[in-house]
Amino acid sequence: MLYLLSLLGGIALLTLGGEALVRSAVAGAERLGVSALFTGLVIVGFGTSAPELVVSINAALDQKPDIAIGNVVGSNIGNILLILGLCALIYPLTTRREALKRDGMVMLAATVLFIVLGASGELGRADAGLLLAGLLGYLTWAYLSERRAVEAPEPANVLVEAPARRPTATLWIVVGLLGGLALLIGGSQLLLYGAVGIAQAMGLSEAVIGLTIVAVGTSLPELAVSLVAALRRHADVAVGNILGSNIFNLLGILGVSAFLQPLVLVERMALFDQWVMLASAIVLLGFLYTGLRLSRGEGALLLTGYAAFIAASFTLFA
Structure with missing residues (x-):
């Protein structure tokens, strides 16, 4: 009963936190004079990566590199195949070509950089410095390019709600952002506790729990x-959230983790997972470049890819 209540409570907190964060992020973008995509990338995308940051840093300090790296790689795969797949099924997602040329290509470049640096079998402190320098350079470039950009109409499905329904005062925007993040982090931990408890009570193995519930949990x-x-038709926030989260996971979280404790890549990561992550990024960008949108059919293909990834994980590495 306790696990079930925890599960339901976590879902409620996640719903409230997501609502508060999206409304405040869109309002903040208007106040700062930048696009909703940029806010989704930086504030929302990086902020929602807090659970991954905590898990990977703790794993690095505990000398568990497989968890530290696997958490990031698994999260990036899930972000693209599972989350954007689900969002596209709800409502086709549109984005801007300029954003794809910058943010999409940075995500792809960060993925390739991780693979190249990890080819030695370890991410050391020098590698961490390169990752963190890449993150700083990207943030500077993204902000300056947004500020210099000529004002242009947003896609039709980006802003649908009336401005009056979003916070306008700076204080309330900040409160909404911080409060939304707190609800999301707390809700994710509560839901994860309940889901793992229920899974254990059902007799599922730790491998099953780790590959499914814990991997998706962060x-x-x-x-x-x-x-x-996606439900509120803020497509740029939905896409920007995932692009920003994936960039921060690779450059920021792995950078900080490897700086604190050099990380050794396990065989499974080198042979399988990192290539699935790269393929997922390439497929996503290919879909988005065709018409600058992610259709329901393409969302279904992404979800199918995630199911195949989970199935292959059990078949090859059970």
């Missing part, structure tokens, strides 16, 4: 925010 904030954004 991505629950991204899932909640992107689903709410």
Whole structure:
């Protein structure tokens, strides 16, 4: 009964947190004079990666590199195949070509950089420095390019709600952002506790729990925010949230983790998971470049890919 209440309570907190964060993020974008996509990338995307950051840093300090790296790689795969797949089924997602040229290509470049640096079998402190420098350079570039950009109409499905329904005062925007993040992080932990408890009570193995519930658990904030954004027709926030989260996971979280404790890549990661992550990024960008949208059919293909990834994980590495 306790696990069930925890599960339901976690879902409620995630819903409330996602709603508050999306509304405040869109209002904040208007106040700062930048696009909703940029806010989704930085504030929402990076903020919702807090669970991954905590898990990977703790794993690095506990000298568990497989968890530290696997958490990031698994989260990036789930963000693209599972979360954007679900969002596209709810409502086709549109984006801007300029954003794809910058943010989409940075996500792809960060993925390739991780694979190249990890080819030695370890991410050391020098590698961490390169990852963190890449993150700083990207943030600077993204902000300056947004500020210099000529004002252009947003896609029709980005802003649907009346401005009066979103916070306008700076204080309330900040409160909404911080409160939304707190609800998301707390809700994800509550839901994860309940889900793992129920799974254990049902006799599921730790491998099954780790590959499914725990792997998705740290991505629950991204899932909640992107689903709410899709339902509210804020497509740029939904897409930006995932692009920003994936960039921060690779450059920021792995950078900080490897700086604190050098990380050794396990065989499974080198042979399988990192290539699935790269393929997922390439497929996503290919879909988005065709018409600058992610259709329901393409969302279904992404979800099918995630199911195949889970099935292959059990078949090859059970």
